[in-house]
Amino acid sequence: ARALAIRPSILLLDEPFAALDKNLRLDMQIEVKRLQRVSGITTLIVTHDQEEALSMADRVAVLSHGKLEQFGSPSDVYDRPQTLFVNTFVGSTNRMPGVVVSADRTAAKVRLDAGAEIIARPAGGTLSEGGRVTVCIRPEHLQFVGDETGFAGVVGMSLPLGATVVHEVTTADGSGVKVSQARIGAARALENGVAVRLAPLAPSLANAFPATL
Secondary structure (H helix, E strand, O other), X not given: OHHHHOOOOEEEEEOOOOOOOHHHHHHHHHHHHHHHHHHOOEEEEEOOOHHHXXXXXXXXXXXXXXXXXXEEOHHHHHHOOOOHHHHHHOOOOEEEEEEEEEEOOOOEEEEEOOOOEEEEEEOOOOOOOOOEEEEEEOHHHEEEOOOOOOEEEEEEEEEEEXXXXXXXXXXXXXXXXXXXXXXXXXXXXXXXXXXXXXEEOOHHHEEEEEOOO
16 A cells, blocks of 8 residues: 555565465455556566466566576466476476477477377477477376377376365376366376376367477
8 A cells, every 4th residue: 555655657566475375365466466457557576476477467577597488478478388498487397208290380290208199289499200309288288088099107196286186197108297187077086006098188288399499
């Protein structure tokens, strides 16, 4: 209130929600964003909480060693990362190595080292047939499938985390991937050692980056 009373041209907030309980923090984030919209004051927030940054900001800049990796809306930064660094730094993601089977500007077929072929969105440069790539898939963008599609794995551990259940799965090449499911319907913790198959919810939700990046 004191900061707004002088009608500043820019409002600086240094971790304003850090000492608040989770429920109160969410209420205050909504209230501060509402006040910012009403007042129209440009606001700069310092936070170490990525979810807070993505929910509060209109534009996000991602820096690495002084280099601007990406600047855009929270949705673009999270869903359409331009570099491997952005994809791995912002939020949680699974990194899966593979080889390009075929590719064009909109889609790439990748044979994963985990033992299956998937379709991914080319990102971070031109992909060529036979080239090594790193495919990034966020935990919430993976699903369990009951047929022979996708890639196989074995459940190592399941963690109920409030509204979600996170499963840690070991793939055929020994890599570990995480799968996040909303706790609705049949979503539940799975027994250790259960064999499963996984696939992306949609091709556009898997990002393929040249392995040299």
